[in-house]
Amino acid sequence: MTTPTIVIPDRPFRRAELLELGLTRRDFYRLVEDGVIRAVVREAFVRADLEDTTRLRAAAVSLAVAEGHVAVDRTAAAIHGVNTFTYVELEEPPPVETCVLRGANPTQRRDVRGRTRDLAPGDIMVIDGLRVTTPLRTALDLGCHLRRREAMAALNTFGRLHAVSADDLRVLLPRFHRRRGVIQLRELAQLVEPRIESARESWTWLEIHDAGLPMPEPQVWIEIDGVPTYRLDFAYERRRIAIEYDGAEFHDRTDEQRRHDAARRAWLRKNGWTVIVIRSGDFTGERRDRWIRELRLALAATYDNRRW
Numbered sequence: 001m002t003t004p005t006i007v008i009p010d011r012p013f014r015r016a017e018l019l020e021l022g023l024t025r026r027d028f029y030r031l032v033e034d035g036v037i038r039a040v041v042r043e044a045f046v047r048a049d050l051e052d053t054t055r056l057r058a059a060a061v062s063l064a065v066a067e068g069h070v071a072v073d074r075t076a077a078a079i080h081g082v083n084t085f086t087y088v089e090l091e092e093p094p095p096v097e098t099c100v101l102r103g104a105n106p107t108q109r110r111d112v113r114g115r116t117r118d119l120a121p122g123d124i125m126v127i128d129g130l131r132v133t134t135p136l137r138t139a140l141d142l143g144c145h146l147r148r149r150e151a152m153a154a155l156n157t158f159g160r161l162h163a164v165s166a167d168d169l170r171v172l173l174p175r176f177h178r179r180r181g182v183i184q185l186r187e188l189a190q191l192v193e194p195r196i197e198s199a200r201e202s203w204t205w206l207e208i209h210d211a212g213l214p215m216p217e218p219q220v221w222i223e224i225d226g227v228p229t230y231r232l233d234f235a236y237e238r239r240r241i242a243i244e245y246d247g248a249e250f251h252d253r254t255d256e257q258r259r260h261d262a263a264r265r266a267w268l269r270k271n272g273w274t275v276i277v278i279r280s281g282d283f284t285g286e287r288r289d290r291w292i293r294e295l296r297l298a299l300a301a302t303y304d305n306r307r308w
Helices: 015-019 025-033 054-064 073-079 087-091 135-145 148-162 166-176 182-189 199-210 248-252 255-270 285-305
Strands: 037-041 044-047 096-100 112-116 124-127 130-133 217-224 227-236 241-246 274-279
Touching: 015 025, 025 037, 037 054, 044 054, 054 073, 054 096, 054 130, 073 096, 073 130, 073 135, 130 135, 135 148, 135 166, 135 182, 148 182, 148 199, 166 182, 199 227, 199 241, 199 285, 227 255, 241 255, 241 285, 255 274, 274 285
Parallel strands: 096 112, 241 274
Antiparallel strands: 037 044, 124 130, 217 227, 227 241
């Protein structure tokens, strides 16, 4: 038997929607068996060729849970373009996170992590019909819930992408009084720096703070003959100290990019700069202590030489 030809929506839909277009239940399940459509969560489906994004999954969940649920936390962050998932989690996306307001019952679905939360009307916005916490509210929640490094990275990214500032966070901090994680949030809110461009750069920023060292300037351009030529992740420009992070993505760079990196660092060192390079494994133990010690000594040397 041939399945009737219909236009399958390019968004999440319920089974009943296709049945209303003329499919029988048998036709519908044949499309599932043939890999034309797939379930995202129970009773919410999409075309199989659509990318499995958090935003798509959240929209699917909005079809499957009761009215009034709101996408929150890391699901909301992903919808706002802020990725807080680890590489392992991205291989098999974690449950969509939702909440309901006090007095309502959170979802009990196994593929949705339901919570109850106090949200003000201004904490919620609608994106493509989906209720989701605003960038500011999402940043505040993640500042409490995530581990400290990941929370710092999330706050900086919300600052860069959505202009969430330290002042914005501080204004709403009283609402989080006695909430679990508020002490961490209160501390990290003071350190938000929207110029930082990656999670590991945020980790670097936090490690320098924790070591009690002066904070560097992010994203510093070095001019040669009046022309901005080299951009540094972090710098103490007057002391001629540069800090650069080379992560896993460093190994994926082209030969031209590698030559540019080598030329930049050679020029800096030739012109009296100390260049400290941090790599992905340099955030714990002796490897962390090594570059912190190197930075501390470099800063002490510039104090002695009065180069600032």
